Amino acid sequence: MSKFKKKKGGNLPAISTASLPDIVFMLLFFFMVATVMRDSTLMVVNKLPAADQIQKLDKKDRVMYIYAGKPSSRYQDKYGTSARIQLNDKFASVDEVGAFILAERASKRQELQNVLTTALKVDSDTKMGLIQDIKQELRKVQALKINYTTRVGDYTQNLN
Amino acid sequence: MAKRAAPEVNAGSMADIAFLLLIFFLVTTTIETDSGLNRKLPPMEDQVDPPIIREKNIFTVLVSKNDQLLVEEELVDIADLRSLAISFLDNGGGVGDEACDYCQGERDETSSDNPDKAIISLKNDRETSYKVYIAVQNELVAAYNDLRNREFVRLYPNLGINFVEAQKQYDDPRTSADTSEDLKPKLDQVKSMYPQKLSEAESNKLN
Numbered sequence: 173m174s175k176f177k178k179k180k181g182g183n184l185p186a187i188s189t190a191s192l193p194d195i196v197f198m199l200l201f202f203f204m205v206a207t208v209m210r211d212s213t214l215m216v217v218n219k220l221p222a223a224d225q226i227q228k229l230d231k232k233d234r235v236m237y238i239y240a241g242k243p244s245s246r247y248q249d250k251y252g253t254s255a256r257i258q259l260n261d262k263f264a265s266v267d268e269v270g271a272f273i274l275a276e277r278a279s280k281r282q283e284l285q286n287v288l289t290t291a292l293k294v295d296s297d298t299k300m301g302l303i304q305d306i307k308q309e310l311r312k313v314q315a316l317k318i319n320y321t322t323r324v325g326d327y328t329q330n331l332n
Numbered sequence: 333m334a335k336r337a338a339p340e341v342n343a344g345s346m347a348d349i350a351f352l353l354l355i356f357f358l359v360t361t362t363i364e365t366d367s368g369l370n371r372k373l374p375p376m377e378d379q380v381d382p383p384i385i386r387e388k389n390i391f392t393v394l395v396s397k398n399d400q401l402l403v404e405e406e407l408v409d410i411a412d413l414r415s416l417a418i419s420f421l422d423n424g425g426g427v428g429d430e431a432c433d434y435c436q437g438e439r440d441e442t443s444s445d446n447p448d449k450a451i452i453s454l455k456n457d458r459e460t461s462y463k464v465y466i467a468v469q470n471e472l473v474a475a476y477n478d479l480r481n482r483e484f485v486r487l488y489p490n491l492g493i494n495f496v497e498a499q500k501q502y503d504d505p506r507t508s509a510d511t512s513e514d515l516k517p518k519l520d521q522v523k524s525m526y527p528q529k530l531s532e533a534e535s536n537k538l539n
Contacts, residue, residue: 189344189347192346192347193346193347193350196347196354197350200350200353200357203357203358221462223369223466223469223470224470224474225470225477226368226369227368227503228366228367228503229365229366230365230503230504231505235366291366293366294462296462296463296466297461297462297463298461299461300395300456300457300458300461301458301459304458310373311374311375311376314375316373316374317370317372317373318371318372319369319370319371320368320369320469321366322368322466322470324367327466327467327471328411330463330467331410331463331464
């Protein structure tokens with residue numbers, strides 16, 4: 173009586189694609205977990221200088237970032253065009269660097285506190301005076317391991 | 333009365349949606365590892381009596397506010413910096429206790445005694461631009477790396493790699509413990525042959 177009686181066809185049943193979403197979701201979750209999003213938005217121009225004698229900066233949990241450079245175009249009305257330091261998500265003055273480093277250091281695990289590196293991501297057009305001031309602040313809080321973050325390239329790219 | 337089955341939701345487009353998300357994440361995220369020049373700052377406490385260093389053991393590099401390079405008080409091009417630094421470090425002009433048996437330099441008496449004594453002093457003005465400073469740093473590190481490469485290959489020719497590659501292998505967390513263990517003394521030895529003595533003076537206002 174049933175209207176929906178299945179036909180018994182002789183052809184091959186289609187391969188079930190029901191598990192395809194699962195596979196794709198698995199991949200999706202992997203990428204979501206494995207990738208690290210940049211946690212602070214850049215508010216400064218950050219065109220890094222080039223160098224080729226470089227070492228990799230592995231292990232992101234051991235690095236503290238300090239950005240410096242001219243404020244990017246949409247902040248220039250408010251902050252002017254002279255080079256500034258950016259810590260986390262806001263502009264900072266030189267004397268805030270020490271406190272920032274101490275706070276960052278305190279937030280890391282105990283065993284990592286002595287092996288931290290400070291990565292200086294400074295725009296290539298910055299003057300050394302600002303960097304000198306940052307370095308002086310870092311010395312005051314005993315954060316002596318630094319890394320001038322660069323992009324990979326020949327040094328001659330810096331000279332024009 | 334026939335029991336009507338709830339119609340099955342078509343899950344065919346689920347894969348498409350998931351793919352869309354997947355591609356979005358693939359495109360937007362960058363697995364980037366930063367790299368750069370590692371440096372160590374001198375500690376803050378000022379030394380009571382600074383060690384006396386002979387003038388000939390110091391190689392002064394000064395970057396002026398106009399980004400010009402003065403090496404040993406002479407204006408030079410940055411392209412020549414590496415070879416100048418190498419010839420200074422590798423000079424080995426010392427005699428007796430201070431002799432350097434692995435140096436291949438000119439053994440000039442007016443230049444450095446041995447690589448352990450040789451100090452490169454880098455000074456810059458507050459108006460120096462960062463990119464030139466990095467270029468200079470890069471060339472000075474390159475000078476050390478060139479010399480270390482030479483010695484590493486000379487001492488351990490059967491490894492088939494140079495110092496920089498060995499260091500990279502050592503730093504790589506994927507390298508097995510045995511290999512790292514094996515490389516460490518070799519790296520340390522070459523490092524002690526050409527220790528990186530790069531002093532960065534605090535910049536002062538140069539007229």
